[in-house]
Amino acid sequence: MSRGSVLLTDEDRALLLKISTLLEELIExxxxxxxxxxxxxxKEAEGDVKAGRVRSYNEFIKELKKSGQIQPQSYKKL
Structure with a gap:
């Protein structure tokens, strides 16, 4: 191996990939x-949660369906 060469193991590569992903998340x-x-x-959403102005995913989907904003098959029920 030449003097300036660097050898990375599979473990090193995996760690570098993880670090890269974490840095991207931090930047975001x-x-x-x-x-x-x-x-x-x-902050507004946090206030809504504290005040109890929330609904479940399924309730929200029902509202959208009732208002015609989505088609019945365009969502997954949880």
């Missing part, structure tokens, strides 16, 4: 935190 999180509109929406 920072971008979200910097976006004023997104953070305002998050």
């Amino acid at each position: 999180t920072l971008e979200i935190l910097e976006d004023e509109n997104t953070m305002k929406a998050v």
Whole structure:
């Protein structure tokens, strides 16, 4: 092996891939935190949850179906 060569094991490659993924997630999180509109929406949503203004996924889908905004087969029931 030449003096400037670096040998990576499969374990090293897996670790580097994991680090890369974590860094991408961190960058995405920072971008979200910097976006004023997104953070305002998050705070409003947290307020809705605290005030009990929430509904289940299935209830939400029923409302959309009833209003004609989605077709009956266009969602999965949980």
